[in-house]
Amino acid sequence: MSMATSDILLTLAGMALVTYGPRVALWLGNGGGFPPRLRRMLEYVPVAVLSAIVFPIALLHDDKLYLSIHNAYLAGAVAAGLIVWRSKHLLAGIGGGLIVYVAWRLLLS
Incomplete structure (x- = not known):
């Protein structure tokens, strides 16, 4: 079953509203009105x-759990998580995860 473009745009707009609406309200209202x-x-x-967003991409393949040595997405996600956890630097984690992902694809695929 495919969704029409208008349905997709409406879904994305709703997701953005739910995700960012409260944050914008906090920013505009200085957060004073929220407990x-x-x-x-x-x-x-x-x-x-x-x-x-990340967990389904890293853990699933064809709607089944994919915990294989050949799963480059999982290797990159784990590397990124460990780098951010240890260094507390998001950009280093993104870069390191990307490097591990690409190396994994080149070496094991």
């Missing part, structure tokens, strides 16, 4: 969204 607990919870939205 501190809600503000703390909203700090985890980017991590949750990124996880929802």
